[in-house]
Amino acid sequence: MKSVKLGTGLAFWGDSIRPAIEMVERADIQYLCCDHLAELTMSILNKQKSKRPDLGYTTDIIPFLRGVLRKCHERGIKIISNAGGANPESCAREVVKLCQEFGLYGMKVACVTGDDIMDRIDDVLAQGVALENTDTGQPLAEIRDRVTQANVYTGCEGIVEALENGADIVICGRVTDAAVYLGPMRYELGWGAEDWELLGAGTGIAHCVECGGQATGGLYSGGWDEMRNLPSLGYPVTTVFENGEAILSKTPQTGGGVTVGTVSEQLVYEVMDPANYLTADSVADVSQIKLDQIAPDQVKISNVTGKPAPATLKVNMGYRAGFVGEAQFTYTWPDAVKKAKAGLEFLAERLKQVDFKASETRVEYIGRNSMWGPELVANPGEDETELDEIVVRFAARCPTAEDARKVFTESVPLYNNGPAGASGIGTRPPIKELFGIWPCLIPREFVTQKVAITEVLQPEEVAA
Amino acid sequence: MTRVWDLAHGRSGDKGDVCNMGVIARSPEAWDVLLEKVTAERVKAHFGDMIKGTVTRYELPNIRALNFVCRGALDGGGTLSLRSDHLGKVMYTWLLRMELGDE
Structure with a gap:
């Protein structure tokens, strides 16, 4: 066989x-x-x-x-x-x-x-293919001006x-x-x-x-x-x-x-x-x-x-969806949890002072619920007074890179100006741009693969 | 108290805002228990607010595996989520902790 x-x-x-x-x-x-x-x-x-x-x-x-x-x-x-x-x-x-x-x-x-159908999206739409989101049913118009890529x-x-x-x-x-x-x-x-x-x-x-x-x-x-x-x-x-x-x-x-x-x-x-x-x-x-x-x-x-x-092929489009800013900091005994919460309040107040904008924020405690969030595992309580250390991760989804950067810059003062016993605040993290994925369908006849073959030649053959 | 982990092992992954969790029975006897007790409804309840959408269960009987397809489970999708586990890589371990009851 x-x-x-x-x-x-x-x-x-x-x-x-x-x-x-x-x-x-x-x-x-x-x-x-x-x-x-x-x-x-x-x-x-x-x-x-x-x-x-x-x-x-x-x-x-x-x-x-x-x-x-x-x-x-x-x-x-x-x-x-x-x-x-x-x-x-x-x-x-x-x-x-x-x-x-x-x-x-x-x-x-x-x-x-x-x-790659990025340059053909409008043409495809004009031919009656809706390219609506297969997960949510939303029309492409909702994100059309933010699409950066469309690949079948x-x-x-x-x-x-x-x-x-x-x-x-x-x-x-x-x-x-x-x-x-x-x-x-x-x-x-x-x-x-x-x-x-x-x-x-x-x-x-x-x-x-x-x-x-x-x-x-x-x-x-x-x-x-x-x-x-x-x-x-x-x-x-x-x-x-x-x-x-x-x-x-x-x-x-x-x-x-x-x-x-x-x-x-x-x-x-x-x-x-x-x-x-x-x-x-x-x-x-x-x-x-x-x-x-x-x-x-x-x-x-x-x-x-x-x-x-x-009869249809899956298309994944990517669209610009804002930026993520993150800060991480660690507090130690005594009163690690109370200090961590005070540190978060410190950060929230400083962000407010600089007109910070975010569509969503998230707090996780690493070592406790960073994989589960408060949805499944409760945040540490202030009665847990003997914890050796607690690591806080704060993340925010922001409309602009500038807002995302503020998460870091406003957390830096925690080093010297915030509650006692802070460390592990980290170096400047990269600002991460977010891309949403837009899954949709296209009839297969709209897509044709092309194959180009190049033979590897000796340099003099190329010149000739 | 019997937990899923006593009967099965697993793996999870992402597709958009969907997390799928596969659990594989360790024995034919364990498979019978999984089939009866690890229902889509119980899995959905076990994850509470973490899974916003529906949970669908599929069966792969010859390898004694169940596949749970969980919609709205990744905070908007792996590329957008603020979660540390944005790809749902360890979500199956929460399923393995589910207690089955010993009635």
Whole structure:
């Protein structure tokens, strides 16, 4: 039976590159698949691009490739990545330059675009597509003038086309997390664009491994203290068979573990209705999935299926939504809680004096309820007089960066002018701009992926 | 007192303002108890004001897992929330603390 062996390279922007380096040395993979994009990432990348037109991709792809590229070239391992983010063309150019620097002439670098509809929003609206928020039903008009980015979660079609044309490295914009795995599955296993059950199976398998170490023992809650050598965690190595089953393993001689438990935890991660896992390529059904431990660190995945892909594709727009200002400070015994509350009053009064504006504020006590807030865990009481220390975090959502900055500047006097026993006030924090996410739908016929392939040439050939 | 943690392990994550929490039974016996006692209504009540919207329960019987999809659970969404745990990464641990009653 035909099969393909896929390795998980990176699972998010900024992920460690060591697991991939170990994988290309020790595991006999054919593809290294990397998902760099989370919901907020596209907004951040677009902001970078607006300041510097050559940026807007996840720059971690370059050190990543520096670490794995020679070995991948030597062993014929192809690399599929959505590091292109908001600027796939620029990313692909940098990748070509790196190949030239390494002297890897003849390699083919593909660039897959077509997901960015920012310049077409008004045209799409004019054609009767409402682009209303799928979570809230609100019309786009509510935030239209604040939209900074609009990208469609596109499928694996462009990746398949790139591979058919001999690409060694495929750089994409916003393709789905699953697509960077499903593309090579389709290409290698001969699955058609309408083999819904197989595409659903492939999507479910991709979901199991797209978060890297989360499937191989990272964050494993079922027995976190049983997982050995987490600092050298191995990332998933997955053999996918043409019948839609797979064996999930990891790089040999690495930390962590692959068990039915670790894979189950990843399977339920960020899934809504498991019988209807909507993606651009299919509607996967993982509700009846079977996981079997067939050997140490080997789990067989079966009984995943799928249905026809939806007629619409998901669009994520990002819109400007103000700024966050934060302050943090610590008080110690005696009367740590009373002092913390006096410190908060001090800050509130000073903010009032400078005409501070915020749409929402939040107080959390770190070590007590910072994960739960007062909604679930009560704030410390003033009767808790023997507490050794208490850490206060104050955060505010503000209309302007100037207001957000005031949170910090007005908390600084707590060092010298406020209640006794204060410390840990911190250095100047960056002011964080907020982006709201606007999920909406677009009919699939509005979106066409484009594939451009560049062959890496020697400098003199380029000149000629 | 039996807690969910005695019977199951889990994980949680975000999609917009939705937090989903998966819990996986440690044994077939534990699965029967989870199915009966860890209902969407009880989960919703257990989280009080932290979850503003609905809680829907889905079942994955072959891996003995329940998936709770909680709307309006992330203070407006991971990118907007002022919470330290803006992505709901540890919300499942609060579910694991839920007491089941020993009737």
